[in-house]
Amino acid sequence: MVNNAGYAFVCPFEDLSMDEINAQFETNFYGSVRVMQAVLPTMLNQRYGRIVNVSALGGRIAFPFDSASHATKFALEGLSESLHYEVEQFGIKIILIEPDVVKSLFFDNLKMATNAQGSDSPYLDDAKN
Template identity: 90%
Template sequence: MVNNAGYAFACPFEDLSMDEIKAQFETNFYGSVRVMQVVLPTMINQSYGRIVNESALGGRIAFPFDSASHATTFALEGLSESLHHEVEQFGIKIIPIEPDVVKSLFFDNLRWQNAQRSYSPYLDDAKNKCRIRFFIRKCYSF
């Protein structure tokens, strides 16, 4: 079973609303949790199974202006590591993968947020970060 759902906001952390952060956790973390809870009983009964949790490189190292996304991927990484130790006795493997920039639709789902306050001290850095991301997207859109 492969968990591969996810999206990110690109903006300063303090400009994210609590609803945006919760929505990101719903998709990036709790969605995977729900699917794993459904498939694990069957895998345990058959003494075999593979769960691949795809997060991102941001589940191992963090970059600026992706804090909520990193929180979700760090959570999925921690869950994967802990769950691995719980279910390996049943012949089940939990395989976390943390890809870097790869050809995918991820950047199409990236939610660009402008700094909500005109006086935001992050605005210049956020603009530069967005330029870099657009460049990366252009380079990796095969």
């Protein structure tokens, strides 16, 4: 089973609303959690299975203006590592993939926060670099 879902808000953290942060966790983290919980009973019963979680380089190294996305990826990585130790005794492998930037539709799905300050942002100069 492969979990490969996610999107990012590219903006300063303070511009994100709680609804936007929650929505990002729903997609990037809780979606994977729900799928893993759904397949684990079958895998445990058959004493075999593979769960592949596609995270991102941003799950290991954080960069500015992507804080909520990084938080979701760090969460997925921590869960994957912990789950690995729980289920390996049952023949279930948890595989974590942390790709760098790859050509995909991911960048077509970048979002700006509803409260983004735009040209008035104190972070504007940093964002240009």
